Amino acid sequence: MLIAVPGMLDAGGVTRVRSIIDDAAWIDGNATSGHQSALAKQNVQLPEASAEAREAGALVLDALTISAEFVAAALPAKVYPPLFSRYAPGDAFANHVDAAVRLRRGSDFRVRSDLSATLFLEPPDAYDGGELVIEDLFGEQRIKLAAGDLVLYPASSVHRVAPITRGRRVAAFFWIQSMVRDDGARRILFDLDRSVQDVAGRLGADADVTIRLTGTYHNLLRRWVDA
Numbered sequence: 550m551l552i553a554v555p556g557m558l559d560a561g562g563v564t565r566v567r568s569i570i571d572d573a574a575w576i577d578g579n580a581t582s583g584h585q586s587a588l589a590k591q592n593v594q595l596p597e598a599s600a601e602a603r604e605a606g607a608l609v610l611d612a613l614t615i616s617a618e619f620v621a622a623a624l625p626a627k628v629y630p631p632l633f634s635r636y637a638p639g640d641a642f643a644n645h646v647d648a649a650v651r652l653r654r655g656s657d658f659r660v661r662s663d664l665s666a667t668l669f670l671e672p673p674d675a676y677d678g679g680e681l682v683i684e685d686l687f688g689e690q691r692i693k694l695a696a697g698d699l700v701l702y703p704a705s706s707v708h709r710v711a712p713i714t715r716g717r718r719v720a721a722f723f724w725i726q727s728m729v730r731d732d733g734a735r736r737i738l739f740d741l742d743r744s745v746q747d748v749a750g751r752l753g754a755d756a757d758v759t760i761r762l763t764g765t766y767h768n769l770l771r772r773w774v775d776a
């Protein structure tokens with residue numbers, strides 16, 4: 550499932566993150582790649598352990614935890630600390646699949662990548678190309694969102710970043726281990742959650758049907774959750 554979360558970071562948040570990372574020391578993006586993707590990637594990234602990556606990453610993580618839509622869509626158990634990438638004209642990231650497990654260097658913090666996330670940090674009219682292209686059952690999805698918007702997609706999908714032809718593309722990217730491992734089950738829960746919110750809005754949180762639907766949500770979650 551592919552889900553956009555608009556306004557994950559507000560304008561002030563985007564400005565703060567950019568002011569932290571823009572003047573930092575960027576390095577060859579292959580520093581974070583696995584074997585397969587190292588062949589395919591041309592960009593620069595912030596070193597994972599840099600003070601700027603940690604500070605900006607913490608701002609992004611704070612925004613995630615208070616986003617009801619992100620939590621409902623991802624049902625996060627663990628989030629890999631956000632990394633930051635920048636693409637200039639000529640840069641791209643060819644087709645690849647993200648590694649199944651991400652181990653944070655110098656720690657035992659390990660995340661199974663159920664979901665991949667990209668947080669756009671550059672206004673889309675400031676660059677040409679640079680779409681995130683995701684292959685799914687319905688064909689190719691080309692994604693280029695407003696600064697501050699997030700897209701969640703299955704880490705198992707084949708995806709790429711189209712070549713940049715003008716400007717630059719700045720984004721945060723990270724992986725999520727979900728409490729619900731199966732993408733289809735997570736999708737059902739997300740749809741049900743939105744329906745419950747809709748019914749609660751029309752009929753009230755204390756309406757009998759709202760209570761029963763909420764119960765169904767939690768009873769399905771109980772069947773599927775790894776807490």
Ligand code: NI
Pocket residue numbers: 645646647665708
């Ligand atoms: Ni990827």
